[in-house]
Amino acid sequence: MASGPVASPRKEADSPRNFFAEKSRACGYCELRSKGFCSRLSENQKALLAEVSRLVTLESHKTLFRQGEEADNVYVVRNGMLRLYQRMLDGRRQVIGFAKAGDLLLFPFSERNDYSADALDSVYLCQFRRQDFLGLLQREPELLSALAVITHDELTRARYQIALLSQRKAEPKMAQFLLALFESCARPDSNPMAIPVRVPQADIADYLGMTVETVNRTMARLVRDAIISVAKHGLDLLDVKRLREIAESY
Amino acid sequence: MASGPVASPRKEADSPRNFFAEKSRACGYCELRSKGFCSRLSENQKALLAEVSRLVTLESHKTLFRQGEEADNVYVVRNGMLRLYQRMLDGRRQVIGFAKAGDLLLFPFSERNDYSADALDSVYLCQFRRQDFLGLLQREPELLSALAVITHDELTRARYQIALLSQRKAEPKMAQFLLALFESCARPDSNPMAIPVRVPQADIADYLGMTVETVNRTMARLVRDAIISVAKHGLDLLDVKRLREIAESY
DNA sequence: TGGTTCGTATGATCCAGATCAATTCCCATC
DNA sequence: GATGGGAATTGATCTGGATCATACGAACCA
Numbered sequence: 001m002a003s004g005p006v007a008s009p010r011k012e013a014d015s016p017r018n019f020f021a022e023k024s025r026a027c028g029y030c031e032l033r034s035k036g037f038c039s040r041l042s043e044n045q046k047a048l049l050a051e052v053s054r055l056v057t058l059e060s061h062k063t064l065f066r067q068g069e070e071a072d073n074v075y076v077v078r079n080g081m082l083r084l085y086q087r088m089l090d091g092r093r094q095v096i097g098f099a100k101a102g103d104l105l106l107f108p109f110s111e112r113n114d115y116s117a118d119a120l121d122s123v124y125l126c127q128f129r130r131q132d133f134l135g136l137l138q139r140e141p142e143l144l145s146a147l148a149v150i151t152h153d154e155l156t157r158a159r160y161q162i163a164l165l166s167q168r169k170a171e172p173k174m175a176q177f178l179l180a181l182f183e184s185c186a187r188p189d190s191n192p193m194a195i196p197v198r199v200p201q202a203d204i205a206d207y208l209g210m211t212v213e214t215v216n217r218t219m220a221r222l223v224r225d226a227i228i229s230v231a232k233h234g235l236d237l238l239d240v241k242r243l244r245e246i247a248e249s250y
Numbered sequence: 251m252a253s254g255p256v257a258s259p260r261k262e263a264d265s266p267r268n269f270f271a272e273k274s275r276a277c278g279y280c281e282l283r284s285k286g287f288c289s290r291l292s293e294n295q296k297a298l299l300a301e302v303s304r305l306v307t308l309e310s311h312k313t314l315f316r317q318g319e320e321a322d323n324v325y326v327v328r329n330g331m332l333r334l335y336q337r338m339l340d341g342r343r344q345v346i347g348f349a350k351a352g353d354l355l356l357f358p359f360s361e362r363n364d365y366s367a368d369a370l371d372s373v374y375l376c377q378f379r380r381q382d383f384l385g386l387l388q389r390e391p392e393l394l395s396a397l398a399v400i401t402h403d404e405l406t407r408a409r410y411q412i413a414l415l416s417q418r419k420a421e422p423k424m425a426q427f428l429l430a431l432f433e434s435c436a437r438p439d440s441n442p443m444a445i446p447v448r449v450p451q452a453d454i455a456d457y458l459g460m461t462v463e464t465v466n467r468t469m470a471r472l473v474r475d476a477i478i479s480v481a482k483h484g485l486d487l488l489d490v491k492r493l494r495e496i497a498e499s500y
Numbered sequence: 501t502g503g504t505t506c507g508t509a510t511g512a513t514c515c516a517g518a519t520c521a522a523t524t525c526c527c528a529t530c
Numbered sequence: 531g532a533t534g535g536g537a538a539t540t541g542a543t544c545t546g547g548a549t550c551a552t553a554c555g556a557a558c559c560a
Contacts, residue, residue, distance in 0.1 A: 086409065090500045094413045107402045109395070114406065141391040145359070148398040152357045155401060156364065158408035159336065163344050165415035166459025168548075170517070201538070209416025214517055216539060250340045418518075420547070451508070464547055466509060502560100509554075518545080525538070530531105 027053075030078065036102020037076055040146040048140065052132040056125050058082075064105070064117040064125075071113050073127050075105040080123030081197045085206065086115045095207035097157065098199065100184060104150055108133045121197045121233075165209050167250065173208055174218045175247035178228065182237050195235040222246075277303075280328065286352020287326055290396040298390065302382040306375050308332075314355070314367040314375075321363050323377050325355040330373030331447045335456065336365045345457035347407065348449065350434060354400055358383045371447045371483075415459050417500065423458055424468045425497035428478065432487050445485040472496075 027050040030038070038046060055078075058064055064075070067086055082099040096115055099105055106113060108130055137144045160180070167173045182193040205215045222228045227239045227246070237243065277296040280288070288296060305328075308314055314325070317336055332349040346365060349355055355367055358380055387394050410430070417423040432443040455465045472478045477489045477496070487493065 086413070088413050090498060092413075092416075092500070094409075094416060096409055096412060107405075109399055109402065114409075137395070138391075141388075141394060144391060144394045144398060145387070148394060148401055149359055151398055151401045151405060152359065155357075155405045155408055158405055158412065159344075159346055159364075162346060162408065162411055162415060163336070163338050163342075165412060166342075166344060166456075168459075168516090206416075209418075211518060212538080213519085213540085217517090220539075248340060250342070418546090450506095452506095461548060462508085463510085463549080466507095467547095470509075503558100504560100505556105505558080507554105507556085509552100511552085512550085514547105514549075515545100516548090518543100520543080521541085523538105523540080526536090528534095528536105530533080 037104045037146065037150050038102065040149065042142065045140055045143055048136055049126075049128070049143075052136070053126045053128055056127045058119045058123040058125065060119050060121045060123075062119050064119065064123070065113050067113050067116045069113050071106055071110055071130055073106070074108050074130055074133055075128070076126040077101050077103045077105065078124045078126060081120045081199075082117045082123055083120055083199075083203050084115050084117050085203075093206050095203050096161070097207075098181065098203075104147075106130075107151065108137060108147070120199060120203075161207075169250060170210060170214050170218050171221070172247050172250050173210070174204075174215070174222070175243050175249075177204070177208055178222075178235070178237075179240075179243055179247055182235075193237040193240070194231070197234050199235075287354045287396065287400050288352065290399065292392065295390055295393055298386055298393075299376075299378070302386070303376045303378055306377045308369045308373040308375065310369050310371045310373075312369050314369065314373070315363050317363050317366045319363050321356055321360055321380055323356070324358050324380055324383050325378070326376040327351050327353045327355065328374045328376060331370045331449075332367045332373055333370055333449075333453050334365050334367050335453075343456050345453050346411070347457075348431065348453075354397075356380075357401065358387060358397070370449060370453075411457075419500065420460060420464050420468050421471070422497050422500050423460070424454075424465070424472070425493050425499075427454065427458055428472075428485070428487075429490075429493055429497055432485075443487040443490070444481070446483065448483050449485075 027038070027046040038049075041049070053076075056075075058080075064082060065071075065073075077099050079101055082105075083095055084097045084099055084105070085093050085095045088094055098120070099117065105117060105125075137147065164173055164176055167176070181195055181199075185195050186193050201212050201215045201219070205212045208215070219228070219230075222243075223230060225242070227237075227242050229236045229238055277288070277300040288299075291299070303326075306325075308330075314332060315321075315323075327349050329351055332355070333345055334347045334349055334355070335343050335345045338344055348370070349367065355375075356363060387397065414423055414426055417426070431445055431449075435445050436443050451462050451465045451469070455462045458465070469478070469480075472493075473480060475492070477487075477492050479486045479488055
């Protein structure tokens with residue numbers, strides 16, 4: 001998802017007039033039925049979710065929600081990419097991930113948002129009132145186990161990031177990060193792999209725990225060596241093999 | 251837990267003869283009823299768990315389970331401390347945490363262990379056959395939501411570690427780590443705070459992504475400055491205030 | 501009891517990445 | 531097409547932690 005020409009999210013999703021129409025067919029047409037959180041659900045459960053979901057759009061650079069705010073909603077990303085980050089006590093910003101289609105944002109049992117989310121491009125999401133979602137969880141144990149499992153998946157990804165961060169060298173760090181990002185953006189058809197969104201270097205820096213300068217120099221080297229190339233709105237992977245080698249060069 | 255004089259785990263827990271006796275009163279006497287995973291459960295659920303739990307002990311330095319092995323059991327720590335770690339592709343060892351009383355080890359839905367666990371001192375655990383645990387989860391949705399919540403708690407801790415790792419300076423990194431460890435070992439009565447287990451410097455190094463040498467020098471400085479002191483079997487916190495200052499000095 | 505090993509401790513050197521400092525590029529907007 | 535601001539880029543320098551090397555003590559055990 002979020003790859004190739006991005007279908008421009010329909011603005012009218014926000015308007016009450018089209019709300020019902022959107023609602024009733026929300027899951028039926030969604031390409032995510034086979035990806036991420038939704039793919040773990042039965043048709044029946046998806047119908048229940050669709051019942052209480054609302055389609056919303058978010059322009060590039062806008063903030064979806066902020067850390068610490070009361071958690072009124074949870075979201076499933078349908079299209080586009082967001083950066084997720086936490087503000088640390090010392091003021092540092094820690095980017096904890098990049099959300100893509102299929103990802104569930106926020107944990108329904110948490111009463112406050114534990115991170116902030118900004119759109120990196122135009123984003124299209126399913127929104128659920130947290131209370132509605134909780135109600136469903138209570139009625140549908142299957143949904144609850146799906147939640148447990150994807151939370152554990154997130155934990156696995158967090159541990160992956162931990163491994164990345166304790167890497168000492170900048171190049172393999174970068175290479176591993178890019179590989180993971182390319183892979184998570186991969187669609188069966190698209191070859192070679194591409195990241196269809198321009199991820200600011202500052203965000204990569206705050207994800208990998210390095211400075212922008214180092215991120216920039218490291219990426220510049222990869223570009224010079226024709227391993228990746230920066231396109232107008234994203235990144236292309238030119239040489240998987242060499243990127244893998246660098247990733248393992250530690 | 252795991253603080254003060256550690257009640258030496260009863261060996262006979264392993265013997266079939268005492269097994270039943272142990273089983274029937276497992277939760278009734280356990281101090282953990284008000285801590286960690288178990289504290290989230292009703293009396294009824296604890297009874298169900300006790301039904302299928304088995305008390306096991308593990309000597310210091312022994313391995314409880316290994317990453318990649320088929321997951322036959324899950325555990326709840328009752329006493330003692332373990333190090334949890336993953337082996338990375340490049341051979342590096344990443345310590346992902348230190349488990350203490352009340353912590354659930356392994357995710358019941360995972361068919362393979364996603365990390366290894368070694369005892370840092372004598373450890374006393376409740377063991378559950380994974381299939382039994384899964385059965386309970388299926389029958390008891392409350393248990394399932396407790397699982398989701400503690401998995402999310404672990405995710406929160408992982409993100410804390412992420413923030414730690416992207417710290418550049420060794421001193422605040424160390425200070426923050428120690429503070430968290432002291433706090434997680436704190437018991438209402440014990441004052442000043444103490445970590446009742448000797449955590450090898452190599453483990454700290456692999457947790458914080460630094461070398462043993464740096465860990466050693468950084469800790470040596472803290473000891474010289476009378477902020478902490480190394481006891482025979484653990485660490486004592488002498489000056490919380492200054493340790494906090496260092497932690498925030500970034 | 502001597503020997504091996506593992507954890508801890510400490511010194512000397514080196515270097516990758518942080519830091520400081522401009523400059524250029526890219527757009528969005530006027 | 532002028533203008534302004536954020537992001538990207540590039541250079542010069544500095545430094546903290548990695549690396550290498552060695553030594554010491556305690557536990558283990560043959």
